[in-house]
Amino acid sequence: MNLFLFCNKLYLNQHIYKLLTQFKRNDSVELTLCQFNKSTKILTYAGSKHALYLLKKNTTEIETIPQSKNFIGKPESDFEQHSVQLQEGDILYLSSDGYFDQPGGKNGRKMMRNNFLQKLSHLSPFDLPTQKEMLEKHFREWCNDKPQIDDVCVLGLKI
DSSP states (O other): OHHHHHHIIIIIHHHHHHHHHHTTOOOOBOOEEEEEETTTTEEEEEEBSOOEEEEOTTOOOEEEEOOBSSOBTOTTOOOOOEEEEOOTTOEEEEEOTHHHHOEETTTTEEOOHHHHHHHHHHHTTSOHHHHHHHHHHHHHHHHTTSOOOSOOOEEEEEO
16 A cells, blocks of 8 residues: 555656647646554645644544645645544544635634534544534535535544
8 A cells, every 4th residue: 555655746746747638638636545553543635725633532623634736637746645643532634624714604704724623623522423413514604605616525533
């Protein structure tokens, strides 16, 4: 599996760049890859424009594992791998930027990442199915009458 992450850093980026230029697209991809070793409980993570959020067991403070500021599919892109020691009860969150970039609320402004993380922190005492329901409800209420402008994906995983 480490080879796959290595490929992400080199081959995958070059391959996507080649495909995009072949079709004359000036585009890129935001992507997150994770590898979890069950026996050691070590998570290896590489993210392009998307951070990994970690809620340690028995806390409400969310730690942000940094992401690369680069896109996949750009020739100058470079990506860092991060390893995190996890324990039973920790919760990982991965998300697209669609949730916190959505305009809404009282002033029609974006929710922003810090408000999204604060919401996740408030939901931490609940089990994952309840968190999902509450996040969906919060998003619908946040949008109010505004149309959804981007893809929205939030993944919660409890170790």
